[in-house]
Amino acid sequence: MDFLLNHIEALIFCATSPLKIQEIQKCLSEMFEVDVPKEDIEGALEKILKKYESDEYSFQVEHIGGGYQFMTKPAYQASIGIMLKQQSKKRLSTSALETLSIIAYKQPITKGEMEQIRGVNCDYTVQKLLEKELVEIKGKADAIGRPILYGTSQNFMEYFGINDLKDLPTPKDFSQEENQIGKENED
Numbered sequence: 568m569d570f571l572l573n574h575i576e577a578l579i580f581c582a583t584s585p586l587k588i589q590e591i592q593k594c595l596s597e598m599f600e601v602d603v604p605k606e607d608i609e610g611a612l613e614k615i616l617k618k619y620e621s622d623e624y625s626f627q628v629e630h631i632g633g634g635y636q637f638m639t640k641p642a643y644q645a646s647i648g649i650m651l652k653q654q655s656k657k658r659l660s661t662s663a664l665e666t667l668s669i670i671a672y673k674q675p676i677t678k679g680e681m682e683q684i685r686g687v688n689c690d691y692t693v694q695k696l697l698e699k700e701l702v703e704i705k706g707k708a709d710a711i712g713r714p715i716l717y718g719t720s721q722n723f724m725e726y727f728g729i730n731d732l733k734d735l736p737t738p739k740d741f742s743q744e745e746n747q748i749g750k751e752n753e754d
Contacts, residue, residue, distance in 0.1 A: 572611040574598070579615070584725055585634030588612070632725040659699075666692045667701060671723070671735060675705040675716035693717065701726060 578594060579586050588608055595603040612628075612635060619627040619637075629638040639647050651658075659667065666689050669681050681689045696702040705718040724730065 571595070571603070571607060572614055575608065575611050576615055579628060579635050580637055582634075582636065584722075585630075585632040585636040587634040590634070629728070631728050631730060632721060633730055636725075638728075660692075662687075662692050663695060667696055667719075667723070670696075670702055670717050671719050671732065674718035675708075676718075677708050677710070677714040677716060679714060681717075 574595060575591055578591055588605060591608055592603055592605060595608070615628050615635075616630075618624075624640070625643050626637050626639050628635050631638075662685075665685060666681055669684050670676055673680065673684075678689055678693055681693070693702065697704075700720055700722045702717050702723070703720040705716045707713040708716050719732070729735065
């Protein structure tokens with residue numbers, strides 16, 4: 568079983584995006600020229616996840632974007648943050664984040680609907696989000712002129728570390744009750 572664990576670990580390490588169980592299974596089955604049971608892969612993944620929970624490692628394997636990927640542990644956030652700050656040219660602008668959040672919560676959505684919500688032209692921002700592959704074209708609306716519908720991509724899930732759109736924060740997650748004006752509920 569250790570040889571299987573080592574192969575899976577190597578595959579996850581080399582993958583540039585989260586590696587799905589089906590992808591691991593397909594690769595291993597070709598490698599060993601025999602069908603590798605999904606249960607064996609899941610068992611090995613559990614051992615890998617547990618192995619990297621140890622404080623001995625500065626990274627761990629995370630289940631994100633429907634697959635598995637090595638990620639740095641939160642304790643090392645400060646040093647990683649400094650490095651990322653130095654590379655911040657690749658960071659999303661405020662307008663890109665605003666547009667992306669509108670797309671994420673309202674998808675599928677047309678550019679016109681985005682502009683109506685934001686109150687400004689979104690052509691440039693949508694183009695940049697498409698280039699960064701955080702947004703993708705989902706089809707065309709049935710409205711006059713058949714405008715393009717936009718939605719988030721798999722890269723969006725990976726970028727924000729979520730597995731499903733249901734993992735997006737809800738408005739109640741942002742409420743700050745201590746800063747609200749009004750009467751307190753009396754018990």
